Amino acid sequence: MKPRNPTPPAFGAGHASTYAAGTPRKVPGFDGLHAMTSQLLAEGVKEDGKILVLGAGGGLELKALAENHPGWTFDGVDPSADMLAAAKDTIGPHAARIRLHHGYIADAPDGPFDGAVCLLTFHFIPREHRLETLRQIRRRLAPGAPFVLAHISFAQTEPERSQSIARHIAFGGGDPQNQAARSAIATNLTILAPEEEEAMLKAAGFTDITLFYAGLSFRGWVCYA
Incomplete structure (x- = not known):
């Protein structure tokens, strides 16, 4: 049976309409995160590579990657129909190279993909679904394919946890x-x-797990299938 994750309640039309303008202001180094993701994928993805994007609603990372790599094709998956509609508007002229799928990782094509991306999404996935989601991503990747993962992650001990939450809120205004x-x-x-995130990536079968991005409450890793 394919695993199903509950749809986050906050991704309706209102959120979708403000996502493109609001999110870059809330994530430290947002454009740099996209640039680094593009660079890290390109180290192992051929010029006509196929990329899987989990949490593709909004379309910002799809647009950035498509602009930087005109030979790549993409499959983007998201559980929010409103966010996928926003993605269609964002990707514009790149739409011919991008297929959007309404659902979860279990609804993604089987691949194999040459690389995968999941940006600013995993903190919405409940703990009990994290490891299986990572396993489902890895199963769809060609051997050695890169996977870039970035989202909110910080120490859960005090006072570090409270300090990270305060900084996250303050940076967002x-x-x-x-x-x-x-x-x-x-x-x-x-x-x-972060150490639990890395342990889950290892448990899912990913190797060479490396932290490449840290911006206040956010962390990003690159690893390989």
């Missing part, structure tokens, strides 16, 4: 002392410590 915002992070996101 909010009041770091706002208790409602703090509670929203705890309620809506599943945040793991």
Whole structure:
């Protein structure tokens, strides 16, 4: 039976309409993250490579990768129809090289893909679905193919946890002392410590796991199938 993850409740039309403008302001080094992702994938992906993008709603990483690599083709997967509609608007002239799929990783084509990306998505996936999701990604990759993963991850011990939450809120333009915002992070996101993230990648069968990006509350890794 294919695993199904619950759809995050906050990805309706309202979120989709503000995603392209709002997200780059909330993620430190957003454009640099896309540039590094493109570079790291290109180290192991041929000029006509096939890329899997999990959490493709909004389309920002699809657009960036398609612009940098005109020979690549993409399959993007997202559980939010509204976010996929936003992605269609964002990818514009690159649409002929991009197939969008409504659903979860189990709804993605089997591949094999030459590389995979999951940016700013995994903190919405419950802990109990993380490892199987990673295994499903790896199963769709060609041997040795690169996988780039980046999302919110910070220490879950105190005082580091509270400090990271406060910095996350402040960078996004909010009041770091706002208790409602703090509670929203705890309620809506599943945040793991970086060492637990790396352990899950290893358990899923990925190798050569390397941290390449750290921006306040965000971390990014590159690893290989």
